[in-house]
Amino acid sequence: MQSSAFILGTRSFVLIKPTIGIPCATFLDKDWCPPILGHRQSYIDAIVQAGGVPLLIPLVVQEDVLHMLYERIDGLLLAGGGDVAPHHYGEAPHPRLGTLEPLRDVVELPLTRWAAAEGKPILAICRGIQVLNVALGGTLYQDIPAQIDTDICHERSYELQDWTYMTHPVRLERDSRLAALLGTSELLTNSLHHQAIKDPAPDLRVVGRAPDGVIEAVEGTNGQFILGVQCHPEAVQDAFDPRWSAMFASFVAHCTAFRLCLMSANRASFWGTPGRSDCSE
């Protein structure tokens, strides 16, 4: 938490940069080097541009270490990656199941549940929306081509190796948070996934679908900032489709608000005065 105070006249304002946790993926660089834990620059840049401090969360193995990292973040960004192991949603592996990231599952699923329980804002992208759904009790299609009857190739931008290739339109619920942030209820998105949400978790509302019905966006139902998208807005928000930058800005703003509320609640509890105990809205 970095803050700086400015005195303007008789009122003082504190500018706060919230810390946004981004769980790492594993990358192999040169074949003679050990694996690297980290994530794509585009996620980091999107958070910095929105005014946050990104904290890459390594794939630690001790839960108390993970919780110490969790305590330092004001919001959680679940990023892209491989498939969630199906046993986390009670299914046996499908033959077309892709690459798993078991160490990442056991970091991201608890982080998501802790954040959801405490009211910390969550923004979930691609694999992230799937992790979000599984963490809160939903299930996934393990392979879209094998399990859904559709004409749309949801991996098209990947096949073309082009993050800015707009594969299909997404229709959003008009009264959703996402539609309000983007200023539209229909837009074209890139698409780089072969899995998708099957049964949405009880506390998630489906707010966006592709023309074939595949779930493209979900939101929390209790006012907390929980937003998941199946596309990759971090790859287009800076230039190709800047409408998405509003989503990152709103996420970081909610993380700041969460932090301020928590500080105020802690102060109230310290002085024994009444204060908000619920910072989830």
Add this chain to the structure above:
Amino acid sequence: MYLTHSTFIGIPCLHIVHDFYGSINGSFSSCIQAIEAAGAIPNLIHLTHDRTVLRAHYERCQGVLLVGGSDVDPASYGEEPHPALGPTDPLQDALELQLIAWAQADSKPVLGICRGMQILNVALGGTLYQDLPDQFVGAVNHRESATYPHWHHLAHPITLAPNCWLADQLGTTQITVNTVHHQALKTVAPGLRVVAYAPDGVIEAVESIDAQFVVGVQCHPETLWDAIDPRWQRVFAEFVHTAQTRRTFLTDACPECRQQ
């Protein structure tokens, strides 16, 4: 092993470029695991031009671990690039130099591994050999372990000074290490002293000459501590413990060193 779970150790990221995923910030899983196993919380510090963001990370950390990456830009120690110089990353250089300066000012411990030791030396005023095979007559192959899985191959011995912190932790003055580097320390920075050499004379470890915890090793103990040579566990554990307690390491580890 100390239970020091409130200790955050900053680990600056390196930058790699993947064919499809593009720019990636991250660090070696081996270093991250070594820090977690030593009882601290690994705090990856992504590369950034934003000093406010960097400072926020720095303030969360009680110590800094500098690890791998590109070659240090020779401009930072006043040399022209040698033809065998590898890729450089000015942003990683600048970020690490800033972190070292802050850590020095606040007496936060710094441990440098491989490139980490090299940039420590440059930060404090030393210079580097830009390419050992070309510039160091009689050098053995210091990239010998690169082709072995997990860099587990122990390639050559190093001889440690008897009165240094590192020998104290390892419990020996002679130890065989892995080696994955083509650069090395040339002129040692004024605030550092050499505490270990390879048989060919290449500098293998340095320590601060004053009470501040600054230690650098040229080998890769982060891939050795768990399976190959558990003596290195104590080096990581004591680094973390020093970060946690903010004690000045020479006071209790090595009384003789203060008298130099």
